[in-house]
Amino acid sequence: MTGDQTARLAVLAHLNLKLFKFQKVEGRNHNVVTLVYGLFDRDGNYTQGIKKVLELRLKDETMERLGQGVTVRTTFDVKPGAYLIRLVVRDAEERKLSATNGAVRIE
Numbered sequence: 001m002t003g004d005q006t007a008r009l010a011v012l013a014h015l016n017l018k019l020f021k022f023q024k025v026e027g028r029n030h031n032v033v034t035l036v037y038g039l040f041d042r043d044g045n046y047t048q049g050i051k052k053v054l055e056l057r058l059k060d061e062t063m064e065r066l067g068q069g070v071t072v073r074t075t076f077d078v079k080p081g082a083y084l085i086r087l088v089v090r091d092a093e094e095r096k097l098s099a100t101n102g103a104v105r106i107e
Contacts, residue, residue: 005104009076011037013087016069017056021093028057032092037074042082050074080106 011034022029039048054074083106088099098105 002008005058006077006079009039009078009083009104011074011076011085011087011102012070013072013074015072015089016053016056017063017066019071020091021053021058022056022058022063023093025057028059029063031056031094034090034092035072035104036088036090037076038088039076040086042084044084048076048079050076068099075101078106082106 015033020031020033022031024030032053035052037050037052037053038046041047052074054072058066059093083104084102085102087102088097090097
């Protein structure tokens, strides 16, 4: 908990890079991945959102080293209560979307 009865909620999103297509540009693997996080209260009302854009320009060696992918950490400052977290991920190369939901209770 932080001051005034708020907590810091960390959301971890793991991206398996093997599921993304990359465009080879100047010897690097390029793609732009957009992550949009939405936080909703227990009544389904939108409370907060965060958008992150990852511009990936990775060497082949880096792609191999990251093998299992990358984890992106995002935090929200929230008051006690029940929340639904919705994450939508979109890549620029294939324009594919993926989404997931999670529930959390902060006491």
